[in-house]
Structure formats: structure tokens, C-alpha cells
Amino acid sequence: MSGEGLNTEKARDISDVLGVAVESLGRESVRIGIDGRAFMGRTTGVGRYVTELCKHLDELLPNARFFVYAPCPITLPISSDRWLSRVDRSWMARRLNRGLWLVLSAGHFCRLDDLDVFWGAVTLLPKLAPKIRAVTTVYDLNHIVVPRSMRARDLWARRLLFGRSLARADAILAISAGTCARLRATYGYCAAVSVPPGVSSEFAAQSSEAVALCLRKYNVNPPYLLAVGTREPRKNFELLVNEFVQMKKKGLVREHSLVLAGGKGWKDKGLRQLLASSAPLGVYCLDYVDQQDMPALYTGAGALVFPSLYEGFGMPLLEARACGTRVIATDTPELREAGGTGAIYIEPTPNGIRDGISSAIAMRAALDRPRQELNSWRDGARILAQALMGQMLPVRNVGTLPGDGRGSEGENRCDVLSRG
Secondary structure (H helix, E strand, O other): OOHHHHHHHHHHHHHHHHHHHHHHHOOOOOEEEEEHHHHOOOOOHHHHHHHHHHHHHHHHOOOOEEEEEEOOOOOOOOOOOOEEEEEOOOHHHHHOOHHHHHHHHHHHHHHHOOOOEEEEOOOOOOOOOOOOEEEEEEOOOHHHHOHHHOOHHHHHHHHHHHHHHHHHOOEEEEOOHHHHHHHHHHHOEEOOEEOOOOOOOOOOOOOHHHHHHHHHHOOOOOOEEEEEOOEOHHHOHHHHHHHHHHHHHOOOOOOOEEEEEOOEOOOOHHHHHHHHHHHHHOEEEOOOOOHHHHHHHHHHOOEEEEOOOOOOOOHHHHHHHHOOOOEEEEOOHHHHHHHOOOOEEEOOOHHHHHHHHHHHHHHOOOOOOOHHHOOOHHHHHHHHHHHHOOOOOOOEEOOOOOOOOOOOOHHHOOOOOOOO
16 A cells, blocks of 8 residues: 555544544534643744644544643644634743643633543643543653752652642553653553654755755854753763863864754753853854754764763654764663664763764764654654544553552553553
8 A cells, every 4th residue: 555545544544533532422523622831932852742743633633623721822833723722821820830730720721611632742631520531641750760850840840740640641642662661660550552753854864055054054064963952961961061072182083073952951050161161172052953954953963962861762863863864872762762773872971972972983974764764743643643532542550659549459450561
């Protein structure tokens, strides 16, 4: 069957699922609520993940209506009269932590909109009416694996609300098999399926002219190594910059510079000081880079260096692969899912970073990665649509979490991760 025929068949399957759901509800369209915090401020990895899936959900569920909830004005991912924003302008929305706002306040608006299902697109779930199906997506377990990398208010909000949201879910999705496994080991919950990030069509090897134009825009001279991500402790950029500078001083990296692309984060005082002193040695910080420029920036790089302490998946690895760029990444199950078999895997240590950079520079040649090896956003949206329409396995947990209200251990036992 051709790719076009296969996509048509999948779309028809989803339409059939929606038709059954609508018929069972006794109305013309399904009303879907979405946590809109992913659309606040500059787009992050989670924001892009949610945005891309929403674009395809809109196509796969043409008769659905979408209600997006946020504590401040947002830009909707779709411009359509079927997409409505619900902005809470109360004093509580202005003062509360955004996660607390969602849990404490969003449920009221969901009931007013008479929802059929709510997608916790940023993991947390509000208290919903019993008839509203709840689906949540789990991205990572930062508060368990790397708690010291988080801001105090975010850490305590996650510790307080994460488990409660899992307990409220009718279906749990995760973005990687590694996250599925950690979720089960830590909380006892089995995700129904993993929905890994896809690669947008613009991420492909760019022409030499496009690369040169991009590098002139950002005042970058080749050759260079690229690091991508928000400047926060989990990304391990401070160690990366320090080791790169040491390699420069020892003559181990003669030609290459190091380019950091990503917005300002938190707990980054040491990194800011290091970046200021390292500029003469070929370390450049571009701050936030427009997504439309990233394919060229990836294509021109000698390698993407990603020595993160922990990730739930690692979207930059997937994007770099799509652009034919070699990847150096920390050796974790989640990053192996994103980086594939052609990456150079390292320990996130001084020796690991030095060895990875040296190996990548010695290899030089770019990679040729067929796009069919990479994940599709549309396939991910199809799985999400099935979960929203009640076609996924119900939530199961190996044991009972305190206060989760889901019954005894035997009643909720799950022996294996389903498709995770």
C-alpha cells in the first residue's frame, strides 16, 4: 500500500473511532479540553510537542471542538472556529503557580464547557466531573531523577501534584519507553503506550547557501559544534563549556567553535560567568533561535553535543539526525531512543565529553539518515486521538499510591507495559 493510501486508511480509522464516540455521547461533536500552559511564552520542547500533535489532531478529528485553558492570554496552535481559548483573568490565576492554578481552577471551566474528555498536555490534571475522561502525557521524572536541577517552586509543585494527577487519569501516555519504565518503577503506574516526538518536514539537510545565510544572521563561523537547550543545570552546559575550553587550550580542538542555542534558564550564574570569559576561546551563546533557522544551524554543525544529565526523550537529537548531523549524547535509554544507532554515546563527565568531541571531529563525515527511520507526528496524533476517544487500555498500577483511591494492589496489578 502506498504512503498516501496508508495515511488515508489511518484517517478513516480515526474517523470511525470518533463516530462511535459521538454516537455514544448522543451529540454531534466531541468536546475536548486541553491544558494550554504549553502555549504560554516562548515555545519550549513541550510546547512544540503539544503544538505539533494539536495540528494533526485537528485534521484527524474534524468534528471535534477544542477548548484550551490557561491562566493568561495564549496563541492557539490552530486558527479555527472549532478551537476556543478559555483564559482565567481572576486574581488567583495571576498569583498562583501555574500548575497549582490548573489543578485548583481549570476544572471549574471544564465543567462549564461540558467537556467529554480532557488532555493533560503538560501532565497535570484538574479535578474533573466524573463523566469527563482524563488523559495525561508524562514527559519526564525530573523531580525524581534530577531534583536539584529544578527551581524550588517547580520541584515542590511537581512533588505535590504529579502523583495525584496520575491517580485521576483514565489513560496515561508517555513520550518514550524509557519514561514508561521509570514511571512504572517509581510510581507503579503502567503507561498505555509511548507517543514519542516526531520530526517536522522542515528538519532536513539544508543547502550550503541556506546554511551560509543562517550563519551570517547569527554571526557564526564554521566549523562549529552545536549544543541546543534551555540553559539550566540538567543540560550540563557548564561542564560542556569548561571541557571545550580546556580542549582549546591544549590544542585538541583547533578549528571548531562551540555554539549554544537556547533560551535563558535558571540556576545558571556559573554558566553565565563562564560564557562571558570563554568568548575569546570560541564559545558563543545565541540565546533563543527561531525554529525556522534551526535546520540550517543543525546542518552546518560538525556535531550536536548533548551531555544532558537526564531527558524524557531528547527532541534535538531527532532533529539533528533528520538534518544529517552527527550526534554526541549521554548514554541513557531515553536518549538512545532519540539518537538511534548512529550516535556517539558518552558518560556526562569530563572524560566522556572530551572523548565524544574528539571522536566526532575525527569522523567528520555527515550522516545520511532516511526520514522513514524517524518518528511521525501524525502517527503520534493518531495514538493520542485513540486515547482521547477511549480506545486505550485503562490506567493500571502495580501498587496503590497513598490517597490515590484506586483500590487494592491486586485489583490494579499490571504485569507488562503495553506497547511501551
